Amino acid sequence: MTTIVGIGIIAASVFLHEGLHGLALRLLGYRPRLIYARGFLLATVSGFITRRDYLIMILTPITTMSLGGALLLLWLPVSLGQWLLVALLLNAAASIGDLAVATRVRRFPAEALFADMNGIKVFIPEMQSES
Numbered sequence: 294m295t296t297i298v299g300i301g302i303i304a305a306s307v308f309l310h311e312g313l314h315g316l317a318l319r320l321l322g323y324r325p326r327l328i329y330a331r332g333f334l335l336a337t338v339s340g341f342i343t344r345r346d347y348l349i350m351i352l353t354p355i356t357t358m359s360l361g362g363a364l365l366l367l368w369l370p371v372s373l374g375q376w377l378l379v380a381l382l383l384n385a386a387a388s389i390g391d392l393a394v395a396t397r398v399r400r401f402p403a404e405a406l407f408a409d410m411n412g413i414k415v416f417i418p419e420m421q422s423e424s
Contacts, residue, residue, distance in 0.1 A: 299376030306380040310354040310387065311336050317353040321346045341406040341416065344398060351395045355388040 311327055314336035318325035323338045323346070342350070362381040366374050398407070406416040 295372045298373060302376045303380045303383060306358065306384050307334065309358065310384055313354040313357050314350055317350040321349060337409045341408050344401055344403055344405045344407065347398055347407045348395055351391045351398065355385065355391060358384050
């Protein structure tokens with residue numbers, strides 16, 4: 294029975310990860326959609342996302358799941374805690390791509406905008422100089 298619950302915990306962590314991307318977008322005022330594309334479940338939006346909001350969205354799952362999971366480990370029985378730990382480790386491994394994207398996003402100016410258009414596209418508004 295513990296194995297079935299453990300497999301459920303791991304499966305749920307995949308959906309939770311993308312759901313947290315979507316929740317972050319929703320709380321930031323966007324209208325996210327969860328889609329299945331290229332073999333992955335993805336949270337996406339139509340239109341542009343600010344650099345700040347993109348960083349918040351991309352880092353929400355790793356921070357929320359790591360902190361929340363660590364707290365849960367304090368109260369779960371060891372048999373379930375082991376499965377949760379596996380799920381947290383898999384989430385951390387899956388978040389390596391998110392962390393790499395966040396590193397690249399940080400290099401753009403604060404006014405940069407990001408869009409999901411067959412991959413991540415970056416738009417940097419032209420700065421007007423005062424003459």
